[in-house]
Amino acid sequence: MEAFLPIGILFLFAVMLCAGIYVLTNLLGPRIFQKNKLSTYECGVQNPLFETNARLPFKFRFYLVAVIFLLFDVEGAFFLPWALVYRESLQLGANLLIAMLVFSVFIILGLIYVFQNNYLNVD
Amino acid sequence: MREVFFMIFSIFTVLAALGVVVSRHAIFSAFSLVLAFFGLAILYLLWGTSFVSMLQILIYTGAIVVLFVFVVMLLDLKKEETLDSAKTGPLVMAGLSVWFFSLLILRALNRATYFKSTNVEAASDIKSISTLLFSKYLWGFEILSVFLLALIVSACVLARAEYMERKADQ
Amino acid sequence: MDLTELSIVSIKTLLIYVAFIQVVPVMIWVERKGAALIQDRPGPNRVGPFGVFQPIADALKFLFKEDPVPKEVNRLLYNLGPFLILLPSSLIIAAIPVGDRVELFGRDILLQVADIDVALLFFLSISSLGVYGILFGGWASNNKYSLLGAMRSSSQVISYEIPIALSAANAVMFYGTFSLRQMVMQQEGVLLGFLPNWGIWFQPIGFLVLFVALFAETNRLPFDLPESEAELVGGYHTEYGSMKFAAFFMAEYINLATASALLVTLFFGGWHVPWLSDSWLLLKLGSQNVVALVQVAMFLAKISVLLCIFVWVRWTVPRFRFDQLMHLAWGNLIPLGLANIIVTAILLYFFEGR
Amino acid sequence: MIPASVQILHWSHYVAACLFALGMFGFLIRKNAIVVLMCIELMLNAVNLILVEVSMRSGHPEGLIFVIFIITVAAAEAAVGLGIILNLYRAKGTVNIDAFRELQG
Numbered sequence: 001m002e003a004f005l006p007i008g009i010l011f012l013f014a015v016m017l018c019a020g021i022y023v024l025t026n027l028l029g030p031r032i033f034q035k036n037k038l039s040t041y042e043c044g045v046q047n048p049l050f051e052t053n054a055r056l057p058f059k060f061r062f063y064l065v066a067v068i069f070l071l072f073d074v075e076g077a078f079f080l081p082w083a084l085v086y087r088e089s090l091q092l093g094a095n096l097l098i099a100m101l102v103f104s105v106f107i108i109l110g111l112i113y114v115f116q117n118n119y120l121n122v123d
Numbered sequence: 124m125r126e127v128f129f130m131i132f133s134i135f136t137v138l139a140a141l142g143v144v145v146s147r148h149a150i151f152s153a154f155s156l157v158l159a160f161f162g163l164a165i166l167y168l169l170w171g172t173s174f175v176s177m178l179q180i181l182i183y184t185g186a187i188v189v190l191f192v193f194v195v196m197l198l199d200l201k202k203e204e205t206l207d208s209a210k211t212g213p214l215v216m217a218g219l220s221v222w223f224f225s226l227l228i229l230r231a232l233n234r235a236t237y238f239k240s241t242n243v244e245a246a247s248d249i250k251s252i253s254t255l256l257f258s259k260y261l262w263g264f265e266i267l268s269v270f271l272l273a274l275i276v277s278a279c280v281l282a283r284a285e286y287m288e289r290k291a292d293q
Numbered sequence: 294m295d296l297t298e299l300s301i302v303s304i305k306t307l308l309i310y311v312a313f314i315q316v317v318p319v320m321i322w323v324e325r326k327g328a329a330l331i332q333d334r335p336g337p338n339r340v341g342p343f344g345v346f347q348p349i350a351d352a353l354k355f356l357f358k359e360d361p362v363p364k365e366v367n368r369l370l371y372n373l374g375p376f377l378i379l380l381p382s383s384l385i386i387a388a389i390p391v392g393d394r395v396e397l398f399g400r401d402i403l404l405q406v407a408d409i410d411v412a413l414l415f416f417l418s419i420s421s422l423g424v425y426g427i428l429f430g431g432w433a434s435n436n437k438y439s440l441l442g443a444m445r446s447s448s449q450v451i452s453y454e455i456p457i458a459l460s461a462a463n464a465v466m467f468y469g470t471f472s473l474r475q476m477v478m479q480q481e482g483v484l485l486g487f488l489p490n491w492g493i494w495f496q497p498i499g500f501l502v503l504f505v506a507l508f509a510e511t512n513r514l515p516f517d518l519p520e521s522e523a524e525l526v527g528g529y530h531t532e533y534g535s536m537k538f539a540a541f542f543m544a545e546y547i548n549l550a551t552a553s554a555l556l557v558t559l560f561f562g563g564w565h566v567p568w569l570s571d572s573w574l575l576l577k578l579g580s581q582n583v584v585a586l587v588q589v590a591m592f593l594a595k596i597s598v599l600l601c602i603f604v605w606v607r608w609t610v611p612r613f614r615f616d617q618l619m620h621l622a623w624g625n626l627i628p629l630g631l632a633n634i635i636v637t638a639i640l641l642y643f644f645e646g647r
Numbered sequence: 648m649i650p651a652s653v654q655i656l657h658w659s660h661y662v663a664a665c666l667f668a669l670g671m672f673g674f675l676i677r678k679n680a681i682v683v684l685m686c687i688e689l690m691l692n693a694v695n696l697i698l699v700e701v702s703m704r705s706g707h708p709e710g711l712i713f714v715i716f717i718i719t720v721a722a723a724e725a726a727v728g729l730g731i732i733l734n735l736y737r738a739k740g741t742v743n744i745d746a747f748r749e750l751q752g
Contacts, residue, residue, distance in 0.1 A: 004168055006407040007387045007415075009306045014383035017314075018376040021540055028356050060282065063733065065448040065619070066193040067278045067726050069455065070186040071271055072627070074722050076458035077181055078264070079634060080414060081174070081253035083466035086638060089257070090645050097642050099261055104635055106268040110275040111628065117279065126658075133662040140666050143685055144673035150432065152682050154370065156689075157425060159666075163692055166659055170703045175711050177414040179695075182718050185421030187688065187725045189451060192428050194729050195681055196444065198736055221672045225664040249411065249471065252708050260712050267719055274723045281730030 068114055075107050128169055136162030149195045153188060160184045174249040301398070306387075306406050313386045316550040317543050318348035320600060327604040355539040366435050374430025375540035381422040382547045388412040389554040390474045392564045392589040393571065396581050404564075404585060405474060412473040413461050416555060420457075420510065423548070424450050430541075445615060446512065452622040453509035459630030460503040463496055463637060464559050477563030482570040489567030493560040498633040500560045502626050507552040509622070511545060513607055553599035554592075561595050564588035659700045667693035680732045680742045684725065691721045 082100055089096040139162055142155030160183045167176035256264065322337070322345065329336025337344030362371065390412075392404030409415060424447045431443020468476040476492070484490040493500050557563060566574065566587060574584045613621065666689055673686030695714045702710020732742060739746045 003407050003409040004173070006302050006306050007384065007409075009303050010310060010387050010406055011380070011384060013307060013310050014380050017383070018379055018540070021537075022372065022376070024356055025537065060197070060733070062444045062448050063190075063193055063197055063729075064279070064282050065452060066190045067282065067730070068275065068623075069448075069451045070190050070722055070726055071275050071278065072455050073186045073451075073458070074182055074719050075268070075271055076455050076462070077178060078267070079459065079462035080417075080465060080471075081249070081256055083462040083634075084249060084469065084471065085253045085257060086466050087469045087641065087645070089254075090642060094642055095261075096257055097638055099257065099265065100638060101635065102265055103268045104631060106272045107631060108628075110272050111623075111631075113272075113276055114279065115624065129658045133658045136662055137665045137669070140669045140689055143682070143689060144669050144677065149679055149681050150370070150429075152685055154425075154429065156685050159689065160692065163696060166662065166696065167699050170659070170699055172699055172703060172711055173409065173411045174414070175699060175714050177411050177418045178715060178718060180418035181414070181421060182722060183688075183692075185418060185424070185454070186451075187722055189424055189428070189447070190725055190729060191681065191685060192425070192432075193444075193447075194733065196428065196432050196440065197733075198742060218672065220675070221668040224671060225668040228660075228664045228667065252711050255708055256712050256715065263712075263716060267716065270723065271719070274726060278726045278730055281727065281734060 071110070072107070075103075075110075078103065125169060129166070132162050132165045132169065136166060150192065153192045153195055156191065157184055157188050160188065172252075174252055297398075298400075301400065301402060305402060305404075309391060309406050310383065310386060312391075313383075313547060313550055314543075316600075317546040318352065320546045320549065320604075321348040321351060323600065324604050324607075327601065328608045331605070331608045352539070367433055370429040370433035372537075374426055374433055375537045375544070376426070377429060378423050378426030378544040379540050379547075381419050381426075382544045382551065384419045385416055385551045386547070388416045388473055389551060390477055390558060390563055391592055392585045394581070395585045403474070404589065408472065408474050410470070410472045413465060413471045413476075416473075416551075417454075417458055417461055420548075421451075421454055423510075423544075426544070449509055449615075449618055449622075450512070452619060453506045453626070456502050456506040456622065456626035456630045457510065459627065459634060460496075460499045460506070463499040463630070463634050464492065464503075466634070466637060466641070467492065467495055473558050473563075477558055477565065480562040481565050483568050489562060489565075491560060491562045491567075496560070496633070496637065498629060499637075500556070502630045502633065503559070504556060505621075506626060507556065508603075508606070509618070511548040511552050513545075513549065513603060549600065549603055550596065553596050553603065556599055557592065557595040564592040566591050659696055663693040663696040663700075666690070666696065678743050678745060680735070680744050680747075681729070683744065684728045684732070687728075688721060688725065691717060691724075 079100075082096065082103075086096050086100070136159055139155045139159035143152045143159060146152045146155060160179060164176040164179045164184070167179060325347065326336045326344070337347040340346040340350045362368075387406040388409070390403075390405040390408075395402050395404060427443050427447045427450065431439045431446070434440075464476070465471060468479055470476065480490055480492055482490045484494060488494055565571070571584065571588075574587065575581060578584050578587065670686040670689030670693065673689070674683055677683055677686065695717055698710040698714050698717070702708060702714075735747055736742050
């Protein structure tokens, strides 16, 4: 636990930097507010074009990317402890190698499934 | 020194968890969920397991809550009245059950005595956890990969991208 | 953890943190000069000799510009957006081993903010927190373009985290430890007579996957899609004013520095002088502090080479389309990383297994 | 194995109890389906915290292995749960759980 104390100190410095930026901007920056400066940027179009429902499916593909990322991230995370002990375990024989090959087979099956139904053609 | 950190981060985590339940818009509860999981990761660190706390940040805060935020951003939710619109009945019942349940936990834990094994320090660093994971719990690890494959298929079918396109375009 | 040790640690942390922040103005200057060189134009040369004070002028300009906060923006997340990117990228600096050690005040001080035994895992998990700044910043600015920019940019950043995890697992398999300091220790001296004993000779594909994925992680061209002026009008930081806009770019440059530091630590032998071993250096130069100075200088030289490569690629390679970008991540990098792990595992078995 | 009468109740017991209680409270009270899922995640994390604490104090690292498996299952639960919520949103147009009362006859 002791090794993580400097990281806490670094976090404090980072927070000080961010607070400094925030305070300096508000102190130094001038305050001239007009109406059009306060509305969000709409490219000069009064009523934004795509207010209709058409946006919904477009955004669903991002949900798909996030779900597939979550599941493959979990699988990626399992490689880390395995890699740590793999080299020593070679002295005791190849069971860790076989374990990982079986694990990778299922990952590859998952990848093939995702690509075959092109769930990821996010355009 | 360590007790001070324990106290600070315990209170921080509980307050963040409270923020999840109380906040009005779903994205603020997602944000306080991130803070709660970050506080939990630091608590695991204070207990000495750096591996589990890093895993917590990597998977929980880095992937699961990102998925929550994605879904919240996907459905343009309006600011909702949370607590006052709930009828008083479930509120009281929920409060009572919550209070009773936490008491139950504390009571049960109070009598538990641990059988302290000899090597506390050795057992907790990453190498011993990983060797244990891949020696005694290897089958759990293999079943997990099948489980994750089934999950990928089910998550993709649930999303059913093509069907949603047609439905939304009508 | 008595007081003197605490003060030493905090001073060392402050020094390393300020050193990494100095990368931002230097990189601004190198980027503009590099772009000018490639596009055959003089680049900034008005402010000071060769435009050296141009970054300072930029910083002052950002400080004094007005910061308009649009009305219908929800305050908390809007203001937190840029800092949620800046905090994780400055936390990553803790894991980077800058040098070996220095003997000052009778103590052995490690030239590294925190020598934790999970350094690489710490690097992975903290860099996965950067997505929140993009998501909350884009959502809070309550503008169609920044929302879509935030979604596209964060789906790009998260889908390039998996190749990074896979190539990190590959590196861990070789070095047998998560601690970046031990990894650098194992890359000392000479290999096969003429090669410096670096990690890249053992895992070329791992280096390739990590190099490309780190491009996308830092939102650098050719993965610059979210901020592409043409389509998304500036992506998730459209609505941000002066210094907050600068905070986004500060975070990007600090990310760039930590990404190249990771590449140097994993594959190019960290702070080791190529071909020379530390003991030989100690013999030659006498005191350990001078050796540490040489090592830090060598580390900075390696990082600057990589930073120049980042700048050079940015101004020569055209931008990816979004589906090409996702296809590159899911179709090429992840299978390549996976195959790389399997092949190295099998090769290791033949060379070392029973 | 010697039974150790360790100072049983520690800060993180209270934290875990509060987390579980808050998760359960949110689960019962909140109307937004996504926040309900978040409260389930909170409950899972309360279990993780107790597991880590007990396994670290008693020296048996098995608890940490369970935590790793629980994290995976929680990821699975979030992925499928949100998939279901999205389908309900597409069918009903709202995420408010009062709207999903088809089975009440």
